[in-house]
Amino acid sequence: MRAPRVAYLPDSYHEVNGVAHTSRNFVAYAERHALPFLCIRAGQRQPQFEHLTEIRTLELARSRAAIRIEKDLQFDPLFFRHAPAIRRELLRFRPDLIHITGPSELGIFGAYFAWKQGIPLAASWHTNVHEYAARRMNWLTRRLSARFAAQIEQGVEHGSLWATTRFYALARVLFAPNDELCTMLAEATGKPCHLMQRGVDTEQFSPAHRTRPLDDPTLVLGYVGRLSIEKNVALLARIEHELLQMGITSFRFLIVGHGSEESNLRTTLRQADFAGVLRGAELAAAYANMDLFVFPSYTDTFGNVVLEALSSGVPAIVTTGGGPKYIVRDQATGFVTTEEGFAPAIAALARDRARLTQMRAAAREYALTCSWDAVFSRVYDGYREMLSPAL
Numbered sequence: 001m002r003a004p005r006v007a008y009l010p011d012s013y014h015e016v017n018g019v020a021h022t023s024r025n026f027v028a029y030a031e032r033h034a035l036p037f038l039c040i041r042a043g044q045r046q047p048q049f050e051h052l053t054e055i056r057t058l059e060l061a062r063s064r065a066a067i068r069i070e071k072d073l074q075f076d077p078l079f080f081r082h083a084p085a086i087r088r089e090l091l092r093f094r095p096d097l098i099h100i101t102g103p104s105e106l107g108i109f110g111a112y113f114a115w116k117q118g119i120p121l122a123a124s125w126h127t128n129v130h131e132y133a134a135r136r137m138n139w140l141t142r143r144l145s146a147r148f149a150a151q152i153e154q155g156v157e158h159g160s161l162w163a164t165t166r167f168y169a170l171a172r173v174l175f176a177p178n179d180e181l182c183t184m185l186a187e188a189t190g191k192p193c194h195l196m197q198r199g200v201d202t203e204q205f206s207p208a209h210r211t212r213p214l215d216d217p218t219l220v221l222g223y224v225g226r227l228s229i230e231k232n233v234a235l236l237a238r239i240e241h242e243l244l245q246m247g248i249t250s251f252r253f254l255i256v257g258h259g260s261e262e263s264n265l266r267t268t269l270r271q272a273d274f275a276g277v278l279r280g281a282e283l284a285a286a287y288a289n290m291d292l293f294v295f296p297s298y299t300d301t302f303g304n305v306v307l308e309a310l311s312s313g314v315p316a317i318v319t320t321g322g323g324p325k326y327i328v329r330d331q332a333t334g335f336v337t338t339e340e341g342f343a344p345a346i347a348a349l350a351r352d353r354a355r356l357t358q359m360r361a362a363a364r365e366y367a368l369t370c371s372w373d374a375v376f377s378r379v380y381d382g383y384r385e386m387l388s389p390a391l
Contacts, residue, residue: 004383005036005054007095007119009110011102011126013041015073016257016277017226018304019101019126022198029376031055038093040086042076042106058089079105087113095119096387101126103167111170120386123171124196125181126301165189173386175379177302178323194382198302199372200311207313207364209281210288214357219251219350222290222314224283224305225297227259232319234261235296235339237268242343248350253294256286287312291356292346296339298322310334311367315359317345333363 008027012020023041030037036054043059066076086109090098099122100110107123114121168174169189175196176182182193212220227233236253243251253272255265266274278286287293293309293316303324306316310327316334318324328334335345349356 001384001388003033003035004096004380004387005038005094006030006383007038007040007090007093007098007110009040009098009100009106011104011107012073013039014043016279017073018198018300018302021304022126023101025199025372026376027055027057029372032373035380036093038089038095040089040106040109042074042079056089056093058085060085076105079109083109090117090119097122097383099124100171103164107167111167115170120173121171122173122175122383122386123168124175125168125185126177161188173382175382178326180326181301181323192385194378194385196379196382197375198304198307198370199375200304200307200367200370201372202311202368202370204284205287205308205311205367206284207288207360209284209312211285212289215353217250219248219346220254220289220291221251221346222254222256222287222293222309223295224256224287224293224308225295227255227257227261227265229261230297230299231259231261232296232298233259233265234268235342236265236272236294238339239294239296239343239346240269240271243346246343246347248347251346251350254286254290256283284312287314290314292317292349293334294342294346295319295324296342297324300324303327307367307370310363311370313360313364315349315356315363317342329362329366333359333366 010019010023013023014020027037027039034054038056040058042062044061060082062074062076063078065078066074068074090113097120098110098114100107101124111121165185165188168185169191171191174185174189174191174193176185176193177197182195186193223236225231240253251271253269254275255272256275256278258277265272275286287309290309291314293306293314295303295306295316295318298319298321301323303318306318306324306327309316310333316328318328318334318336320336320338325336328336330336335341337345
């Protein structure tokens with residue numbers, strides 16, 4: 001059976017988020033295996049084509065009318081001007097399927113051209129848009145009573161979920177990063193759903209990049225990601241307060257990332273260093289020099305940063321909601337706990353460095369079993385199942 005010709009239209013590619021990270025690795029996988037692959041994406045450069053054997057790229061610039069959703073996330077209402085270029089490239093490439101990652105400009109175009117050209121559509125769920133939408137209502141609901149605010153947020157979340165699943169129902173096959181989401185999507189859309197988890201580069205993210213002594217008495221608590229409401233980063237200030245009340249004083253937060261909540265965190269956190277956005281070797285070193293990774297988000301569908309921390313030999317503490325709970329083995333490579341359990345878990349390891357050392361080793365051992373090749377190989381299995389017997 002020949003490899004399917006895939007046209008991939010991701011929501012993000014150059015940005016700093018899970019979709020972009022996965023997308024870059026997806027293209028790299030196609031390159032490594034010489035697979036016929038077309039990536040149509042938004043970027044800052046003018047329209048251009050790159051051809052490397054059967055790997056093609058069409059990068060299209062957003063206009064000045066693009067609406068900023070986050071510091072590095074935009075939606076361009078004038079993106080429709082690129083429709084002729086997208087149509088031409090799809091006709092030239094002749095894909096067996098089109099794969100989209102969500103209801104962005106590219107996702108809408110992908111769904112449209114799949115219908116227009118009679119091409120099977122695949123869609124992967126990477127972001128809990130409905131939960132993000134509900135939390136973004138905070139500007140309004142914080143002014144209301146707790147009961148009324150909860151009703152509004154619940155209504156926004158249910159409405160957003162209904163609309164998003166209607167969009168995903170246009171696809172013939174779906175992908176999601178964890179079993180919980182796969183079950184939800186399959187039930188909501190009536191379409192088959194396969195796992196599309198995340199991988200990690202265990203050479204880039206490795207304990208070998210640590211420069212701090214392992215017996216440094218200061219416990220470095222790390223966070224990497226957007227500093228935004230939906231990431232629940234306000235919990236970091238509460239953790240700091242509770243640790244100090246417990247008599248744990250020898251610690252500092254290392255915050256990597258940017259976002260709308262940065263100014264609030266700079267005001268409320270007394271023992272924190274803000275590194276901004278880091279990439280490459282600097283990011284790898286930042287992870288390796290952490291002692292514990294603290295990730296308070298409920299909305300992440302997977303949690304790339306959690307896996308990168310584990311690969312760096314850093315145990316992670318995550319919430320009982322969202323995808324990261326599927327990555328962390330509770331009590332072995334970190335903790336899966338409620339918000340009330342974060343500070344006690346950190347305090348326990350601060351007082352038991354031998355257990356922290358054991359968790360470091362277990363975190364790295366688990367990460368070594370994850371690879372991008374295994375992730376995308378399973379995605380191609382899903383493609384073949386969808387297309388058989390056409391291939």
